[in-house]
Amino acid sequence: xxxxxxxxxxxxxxxxxxxxxxxxxxxxxxxxxxxxxxxxxxxxxxxxxxxxxxxxxxxxxxxxxxxxxxxxxxxxxxxxxxxxxxxxxxx
Numbered sequence: 001x002x003x004x005x006x007x008x009x010x011x012x013x014x015x016x017x018x019x020x021x022x023x024x025x026x027x028x029x030x031x032x033x034x035x036x037x038x039x040x041x042x043x044x045x046x047x048x049x050x051x052x053x054x055x056x057x058x059x060x061x062x063x064x065x066x067x068x069x070x071x072x073x074x075x076x077x078x079x080x081x082x083x084x085x086x087x088x089x090x091x
Contacts, residue, residue: 026050031081038067039075048084 028049035043044064045055056073058064065079 031077034077036077038069039077039080041073041075044075044080047080 026045026049029046031047034047039047041052041055041059045052048055055064059066059073065075065083067074067076
C-alpha cells in the first residue's frame with residue numbers, strides 16, 4: 001500500500017503581475033438627461049463625470065453640498081450645478 005499523505009511537490013510558478021489598467025475618464029452626462037429635483041448619488045456622479053465613491057467621499061468631507069434623507073444622500077440639482085460652476089470659475 002502506498003502512502004497518499006505525501007503528494008509529490010509540484011513547482012507552481014508565481015502569478016504574473018496584473019497589467020496596470022488606465023483609468024477611463026468618465027464623461028459628464030448633460031443636464032437635460034438627468035431628473036429635475038433631488039438627485040441620487042448616481043445622478044450626481046453622472047452629471048459631474050465622477051464615480052459614486054468620489055461623490056460619497058466629497059459629501060462626507062463637506063466639499064459637496066448634500067442633504068441627508070434618512071440614511072440616503074440626496075443632492076439638489078441646482079446646488080450641484082452652481083457648485084460645479086463655481087469650481088470651474090476657480091480653475
